[in-house]
Amino acid sequence: MKVLMLNGSWNANGSSKSGLEIMAKTFADEGVETEIFDLGAKPVRDCIACGQCAVKKACVFTDDAVNEFVQKAYQSAGFVFASPVYYAHPSGRIMSFLDRVFFSAMCADRYAAFRHKPGASIVVARRAGTSAAFDCLNKYFGIAKMLVVGSTYWNEFHALTKDDVPQDPEGIQTLENLARHMAWLIKCLKAGRDAGIPLPDIKEETITNFVR
Numbered sequence: 379m380k381v382l383m384l385n386g387s388w389n390a391n392g393s394s395k396s397g398l399e400i401m402a403k404t405f406a407d408e409g410v411e412t413e414i415f416d417l418g419a420k421p422v423r424d425c426i427a428c429g430q431c432a433v434k435k436a437c438v439f440t441d442d443a444v445n446e447f448v449q450k451a452y453q454s455a456g457f458v459f460a461s462p463v464y465y466a467h468p469s470g471r472i473m474s475f476l477d478r479v480f481f482s483a484m485c486a487d488r489y490a491a492f493r494h495k496p497g498a499s500i501v502v503a504r505r506a507g508t509s510a511a512f513d514c515l516n517k518y519f520g521i522a523k524m525l526v527v528g529s530t531y532w533n534e535f536h537a538l539t540k541d542d543v544p545q546d547p548e549g550i551q552t553l554e555n556l557a558r559h560m561a562w563l564i565k566c567l568k569a570g571r572d573a574g575i576p577l578p579d580i581k582e583e584t585i586t587n588f589v590r
């Protein structure tokens with residue numbers, strides 16, 4: 379029962395990391411293990427739509443951590459994606475990273491690493507652009523058959539640097555309640571599996587692109 383938490387900032391010691399650490403503490407209180415995965419400051423490639431993931435069942439690029447993250451995802455019961463707000467969207471690096479994570483996971487086995495598992499995104503900004511950035515990150519969950527977890531507000535908090543984080547008590551409360559909701563849902567899903575409740579009978583045969 380591990381939650382895999384992605385820090386989408388270049389900064390392994392910044393505001394996004396601080397938000398994930400607040401959630402990790404609540405998860406620990408709820409008996410749920412966590413791992414924080416820092417994207418770091420090295421370049422992250424964008425998807426080049428080469429289609430090789432359909433052949434290799436993994437991303438063709440091996441000089442960053444995309445394939446490692448997908449392998450960890452198979453072992454994880456839930457996900458939290460954290461990003462700073464950059465010009466009212468998530469960081470470029472987290473979008474490039476997640477495009478390749480999710481496209482290769484779809485090509486490998488129709489999102490088996492993620493499907494029917496809970497996911498939540500959290501975003502941090504000095505002032506504005508949080509809900510637009512939040513919307514972008516939540517898109518990955520809906521298409522991958524995941525369960526989107528909410529809190530007592532949209533999952534945002536405010537800080538220019540991590541030292542500002544304690545000055546946003548409602549933001550902290552939102553993060554803590556989000557972790558409580560996800561921990562509860564993970565336990566409910568396990569109880570359902572243990573009770574023999576089958577997974578939903580998903581249909582995926584129909585695919586249209588509106589022009590043919």
Ligand SMILES: Cc1cc2nc3c(=O)[nH]c(=O)nc-3n(C[C@H](O)[C@H](O)[C@H](O)COP(=O)(O)O)c2cc1C
Pocket residue numbers: 387388389391392393394395461462463464465466467502503504505506507537538539540
């Ligand atoms: C390129 C860039 C763009 C930014 N755009 C916004 C923005 O649109 N709105 C905002 O309130 N803060 C913006 N910020 C501030 C960051 O969101 C804020 O400093 C955040 O706490 C950084 O998180 P981190 O320490 O996890 O990287 C921007 C910062 C940078 C470097």
